[in-house]
Amino acid sequence: MTALLEFENVYASYAGAVVLQDVSFSIGKGEFVGLVGRNGAGKSTALHSVYGIPQVQGTISIEGTPVGQRQYEPASRGVSLVPQGKSIFPNLTVEENLLLGRAANRSGSWTVKAIYELFPNLGRGAKRLGTELSGGEQQMLAIGRALMAEPKLLLLDEPTEGLAPVIVDELVSALRTVHERGTAVLLVEQHIGMIQQLASRFIALRTGELAAAGPVEDLGTRDVQEIIAL
Numbered sequence: 118m119t120a121l122l123e124f125e126n127v128y129a130s131y132a133g134a135v136v137l138q139d140v141s142f143s144i145g146k147g148e149f150v151g152l153v154g155r156n157g158a159g160k161s162t163a164l165h166s167v168y169g170i171p172q173v174q175g176t177i178s179i180e181g182t183p184v185g186q187r188q189y190e191p192a193s194r195g196v197s198l199v200p201q202g203k204s205i206f207p208n209l210t211v212e213e214n215l216l217l218g219r220a221a222n223r224s225g226s227w228t229v230k231a232i233y234e235l236f237p238n239l240g241r242g243a244k245r246l247g248t249e250l251s252g253g254e255q256q257m258l259a260i261g262r263a264l265m266a267e268p269k270l271l272l273l274d275e276p277t278e279g280l281a282p283v284i285v286d287e288l289v290s291a292l293r294t295v296h297e298r299g300t301a302v303l304l305v306e307q308h309i310g311m312i313q314q315l316a317s318r319f320i321a322l323r324t325g326e327l328a329a330a331g332p333v334e335d336l337g338t339r340d341v342q343e344i345i346a347l
């Protein structure tokens with residue numbers, strides 16, 4: 118079956134400095150995969166490569182068709198990125214932020230109402246400005262906005278960074294629902310417990326190279342821990 122996202126011998130660099138080297142992996146339809154590795158291993162760069170933000174060599178394909186260097190193409194082809202940090206529009210309301218993420222030709226089920234069911238806190242404060250939201254609510258809003266594009270695959274970059282454990286639990290439960298509704302997820306997380314709760318597979322990077330991959334149960338093995346331990 119054609120992969121939803123496929124990296125084939127991908128090299129990524131910033132101004133000539135090579136960060137990813139010969140990375141190959143694929144994500145199937147409806148899969149939940151964790152992307153792990155130490156700080157600076159190249160996890161964010163791997164996600165950004167789909168959008169052609171670093172310079173990319175090799176092939177990145179969405180459903181069998183290579184993505185070009187046009188940065189916004191992946192979003193219209195069903196791959197949405199929630200970047201690291203709480204990337205919302207602070208001077209717009211919750212509802213306006215969500216509407217900005219809405220896909221042009223919508224056919225799926227991620228309406229504003231569905232996002233409020235997923236994250237009730239957002240629904241209770243639909244008219245609040247981004248600046249009035251807690252860190253956790255901002256992350257929920259960033260995920261909600263990405264879902265409004267009806268992605269087949271959601272790329273999430275460290276969504277739990279700086280959040281309290283109780284909020285992390287809410288995110289775990291929401292992402293489980295997102296996955297159950299058929300969206301594939303590639304999750305970058307330092308919080309390995311979150312990947313163990315949600316993903317079926319992991320991919321591990323070490324200094325820009327694919328160092329290990331396998332079922333999520335293997336994350337606890339000594340070999341993998343040596344690759345990812347901080």
Ligand SMILES: Nc1ncnc2c1ncn2[C@@H]1O[C@H](COP(=O)(O)OP(=O)(O)OP(=O)(O)O)[C@@H](O)[C@H]1O
Nearest residue numbers: 131132134136154155156157158159160161162163
């Ligand atoms: N915009 C950029 N310009 C130049 N170098 C960059 C840029 N972004 C990242 N890098 C470098 O690329 C390497 C990989 O960074 P990247 O952010 O992809 O790693 P990461 O695994 O996501 O790390 P972290 O867990 O700290 O977010 C690092 O050496 C970093 O300094």
